[in-house]
Amino acid sequence: MTEYNDDQWTSKSEQKRDDLVLQELGQSLMELKQGEQQRLPLSDALKKGLEEARRITSNEARRRHSLYIGRLVRESDSELIEKALASLKDPFRQQRLSNWVDQIANSEQARDADDTLQQILQAFPHGDRQQLRNLTRNALKAKVPDLTTATPEAKDKFKRERRKLMNYLNQLDKTAPLY
Known part of the structure; x- marks a missing residue:
């Protein structure tokens, strides 16, 4: 008999929603200026990906690259990046x-x-x-x-x-x- 642990299992739809949120976070990182990006706790691969995103001008290539940035955000500490981004955009x-x-x-x-x-x-x-x-x-x-x-x-x-x-x-x- 197998046991299912509901705490560990997530549906495919929920994973897609999480990935979409991380992709949007990546797009907001791509929109930041270079000086603002340097203040954030980003991994080296994510920094290189964001640097490469500045050179991309084609809309379709930019969309595909934002998927890649979203994957890099998922692999790094996304919660820490979200907190730092929120404090950067603090209106007060x-x-x-x-x-x-x-x-x-x-x-x-x-x-x-x-x-x-x-x-x-x-x-x-x-x-x-x-x-x-x-x-x-x-x-x-x-x-x-x-x-x-x-x-x-x-x-x-x-x-x-x-x-x-x-x-x-x-x-x-x-x-x-x-x-």
């Missing part, structure tokens, strides 16, 4: 960076912004603590207490220092590994 990423800049700008002194700086460094461990502290200190030094009575030069300086801080956070976000 820019809002989070803006909130951090606002929290720093609303601080009275540099010491008041230490909690925010710690949050930033936890999110981006590759960030330079000293540079981040300098940018924070410069932004707080350029801060004007009352925007209505401030001179245009003081307003421009504060905006410039704030923009420098925001640009640094954007740079950290673009270079952060997603895995």
Whole structure:
């Protein structure tokens, strides 16, 4: 007598649906820019396949190649790739960076912004603590207490220092590994 283990068995239709999902994941990987692809946890074979996909212009060849990419995704850690891709396409990423800049700008002194700086460094461990502290200190030094009575030069300086801080956070976000 043979025993069937329902946990191990999957129907052919279910396998096809899973393969279709992985193929769509592969197509979304093919649409990414090269710099974004480098941030993802991809196997060497998958990286080579995606590099080759950039050279393919024919629609039919691209469709066949997307099947190949889907197979490569299936062979690699697809769950890790999906998580990294989701964090790459996170719509609240820019809002989070803006909130951090606002929290720093609303601080009275540099010491008041230490909690925010710690949050930033936890999110981006590759960030330079000293540079981040300098940018924070410069932004707080350029801060004007009352925007209505401030001179245009003081307003421009504060905006410039704030923009420098925001640009640094954007740079950290673009270079952060997603895995």
